[in-house]
Amino acid sequence: MIADARAARDGVGESPLPLLDVRGVTLQYKTSDHLVTATFRVHFQVFRSERFILLGPSGCGKSTLLKAVGGYLQPVEGEIRLKGELVNRPGPDRMMVFQEFDQLLPWKTVKENVLFPLCATGRFSRKAAEQRAMHYIAKVNLTKFADSLPHTLSGGMKQRVAIARGMAMEPDMLLMDEPFAALDALTRRKMQDELLMLWDETRFTVLFVTHSIPEAIKIGSRILLLSPHPGQVKAELNSLPRSGGEADPGALQALEHKIHAMLFADAVEAPTGTGVEA
Amino acid sequence: MSEHVMRPEIHRQAVDSAAFGIVQKPLSARERVFNHGGVRKGLLLIALALLWEGYARLLDNPLLFPAFSSMLEAFFEAIMSGTLPARAWVSVKVLLMGYGAGVFFAAVLTIIAITTRVGTDLLELLTSMFNPLPAIALLPLALLWFGLGNGSLVFVLIHSVLWAVALNTHSGFLSVSPTMRMVGRNYGLTGLSYVAQILIPAAFPSILTGLKIGWAFAWRTLIAAELVFGVSSGSGGLGWFIYENKNQLEIPAVFAGLFTVILIGLAVENVVFRSIEARTVRRWGMQS
Numbered sequence: 001m002i003a004d005a006r007a008a009r010d011g012v013g014e015s016p017l018p019l020l021d022v023r024g025v026t027l028q029y030k031t032s033d034h035l036v037t038a039t040f041r042v043h044f045q046v047f048r049s050e051r052f053i054l055l056g057p058s059g060c061g062k063s064t065l066l067k068a069v070g071g072y073l074q075p076v077e078g079e080i081r082l083k084g085e086l087v088n089r090p091g092p093d094r095m096m097v098f099q100e101f102d103q104l105l106p107w108k109t110v111k112e113n114v115l116f117p118l119c120a121t122g123r124f125s126r127k128a129a130e131q132r133a134m135h136y137i138a139k140v141n142l143t144k145f146a147d148s149l150p151h152t153l154s155g156g157m158k159q160r161v162a163i164a165r166g167m168a169m170e171p172d173m174l175l176m177d178e179p180f181a182a183l184d185a186l187t188r189r190k191m192q193d194e195l196l197m198l199w200d201e202t203r204f205t206v207l208f209v210t211h212s213i214p215e216a217i218k219i220g221s222r223i224l225l226l227s228p229h230p231g232q233v234k235a236e237l238n239s240l241p242r243s244g245g246e247a248d249p250g251a252l253q254a255l256e257h258k259i260h261a262m263l264f265a266d267a268v269e270a271p272t273g274t275g276v277e278a
Numbered sequence: 279m280s281e282h283v284m285r286p287e288i289h290r291q292a293v294d295s296a297a298f299g300i301v302q303k304p305l306s307a308r309e310r311v312f313n314h315g316g317v318r319k320g321l322l323l324i325a326l327a328l329l330w331e332g333y334a335r336l337l338d339n340p341l342l343f344p345a346f347s348s349m350l351e352a353f354f355e356a357i358m359s360g361t362l363p364a365r366a367w368v369s370v371k372v373l374l375m376g377y378g379a380g381v382f383f384a385a386v387l388t389i390i391a392i393t394t395r396v397g398t399d400l401l402e403l404l405t406s407m408f409n410p411l412p413a414i415a416l417l418p419l420a421l422l423w424f425g426l427g428n429g430s431l432v433f434v435l436i437h438s439v440l441w442a443v444a445l446n447t448h449s450g451f452l453s454v455s456p457t458m459r460m461v462g463r464n465y466g467l468t469g470l471s472y473v474a475q476i477l478i479p480a481a482f483p484s485i486l487t488g489l490k491i492g493w494a495f496a497w498r499t500l501i502a503a504e505l506v507f508g509v510s511s512g513s514g515g516l517g518w519f520i521y522e523n524k525n526q527l528e529i530p531a532v533f534a535g536l537f538t539v540i541l542i543g544l545a546v547e548n549v550v551f552r553s554i555e556a557r558t559v560r561r562w563g564m565q566s
Contacts, residue, residue, distance in 0.1 A: 072460060090463040100457045106562040107479040117465040120475070151563025 017084075018045035019205055020069065020173060024078035026230075027064050038064035039231035041078065044224050046173070049203045053220035053239075055210060057263060061231030062209045066177050069207060070096050082172060092121045095166035099178040101158045104150040104165075111137060111146040114165045121169075136168040137161075139198060156187040163195070167204060174206040180215070192218055196242070213259050217252065225262055234262055316548070344530040352530035353537055362519065366538055369500060369515030372428050376435020377496045381489065383436060384443035389473060391444075392451050405445045413438035413499040417506055431503055438499040439492040446491065450484025451477050483559045490551055494543070501539060 038061035071090040118129035140160040225234040334345035356362035390397035420430035462476035504517025523531035
């Protein structure tokens with residue numbers, strides 16, 4: 001019963017219309033001498049306030065899939081709809097948080113970086129935008145560094161700025177492409193906790209790409225498992241309910257093993273991929 | 279077989295940072311003076327001037343190689359009489375016109391080049407065709423088309439500036455990281471606002487290099503062109519000043535003319551470009 005209540009609070013309970021609808025999406029990209037199929041007829045739906053994880057090994061096309069949702073890439077088959085609208089170009093209604101630290105504009109301070117998309121889209125007046133930017137900078141605990149330039153910050157701080165920048169836009173969906181992968185283990189853990197705390201406050205919808213099973217279970221409310229070469233949906237699982245920080249270790253281990261077994265069931269298969277992390 | 283001794287664990291209480299005050303060591307006066315780039319360069323300049331003076335006195339042939347001191351004398355004399363500043367001003371005016379126009383055309387060409395594929399081909403083709411062509415080689419044609427006057431000078435200046443700036447700017451645009459491009463497009467920026475807000479600042483180190491090279495090319499071309507066709511409508515520039523004085527065997531004044539070119543070059547490099555650099559690429563951490 002407690003789990004049910006928590007599930008309702010976590011927003012796992014589905015509303016009738018999906019926020020994001022990915023239908024039979026096949027993605028291909030060209031390298032200099034190959035046409036690589038990154039994903040094959042991938043199908044999933046994301047509902048409001050879900051923390052939806054794309055999980056899979058290298059080469060399963062999870063990042064490519066995220067870029068397609070971001071509008072950087074057109075599917076060769078199938079369609080991607082956000083709130084019923086066909087996604088065909090990048091836009092500020094789907095803010096991206098990248099893995100790379102160079103996603104912040106080095107010529108703008110922390111505050112200007114967060115402010116820039118707010119002003120560039122013309123959705124807010126200068127004053128309202130400024131208030132909003134400072135609000136979200138405070139949320140990621142960077143008020144003291146609002147006037148610093150990105151190259152003076154640590155990796156974790158840069159990622160926090162990127163998250164603040166994404167959240168300040170209050171997009172329909174936050175797209176995160178392994179945002180913590182380049183961080184050290186301690187910082188990564190802290191950032192995961194912070195992200196969940198932010199989610200508790202604002203209930204944003206996030207599509208999160210990772211290759212780490214523990215991270216997927218910790219961050220996600222729902223996990224899409226993809227198999228590699230080309231990426232195909234293996235399963236769509238519910239993550240564990242969050243119970244005040246640490247999950248029940250038994251259940252955690254069981255789920256980890258289950259996912260591990262599913263991902264590596266056909267690991268004996270010859271690695272035919274080009275080695276390109278899509 | 280040695281028994282491994284289990285060492286005890288150690289726990290310490292960290293000292294509060296307020297307890298040990300400010301940890302820093304002041305630099306010595308010598309270190310502080312030497313940390314200033316201007317001081318280091320000034321010392322080098324003085325050393326070079328002394329070397330010049332010494333060698334010239336050793337040679338003792340003021341007609342071929344006047345001493346630094348006699349060059350300085352001629353320099354101040356020419357400044358006092360007002361001829362040198364007037365000549366320098368004529369040169370700088372033409373230079374700025376040509377440089378400005380060259381940079382403008384370079385901007386137009388590169389923007390076309392990054393927005394269309396044909397534009398890229400055009401830029402690559404034109405730069406590989408015209409960049410190796412010395413601007414001075416176009417001067418006879420320019421004189422034919424634009425006559426004896428500033429028109430011809432501006433024409434050859436544009437030619438000398440355009441390709442260097444366009445090439446550097448374009449390669450700068452190409453080297454902007456894919457992540458940063460995606461960030462810009464994520465904001466919904468397109469076309470000119472995308473170029474102005476993302477590409478230009480991100481490519482600024484290369485653009486600045488292009489501007490510097492263009493500036494040096496422009497100077498060289500201008501002085502050479504003035505030496506070739508000299509005076510136009512009674513008021514020549516620095517090149518003409520040098521040529522004139524050579525004809526009158528006023529060799530210290532020839533050196534004074536060259537010295538002026540060097541001085542203006544040093545000032546632009548160390549004052550104008552340096553302060554742009556300090557305010558942009560250095561501040562942004564894109565260049566150390």
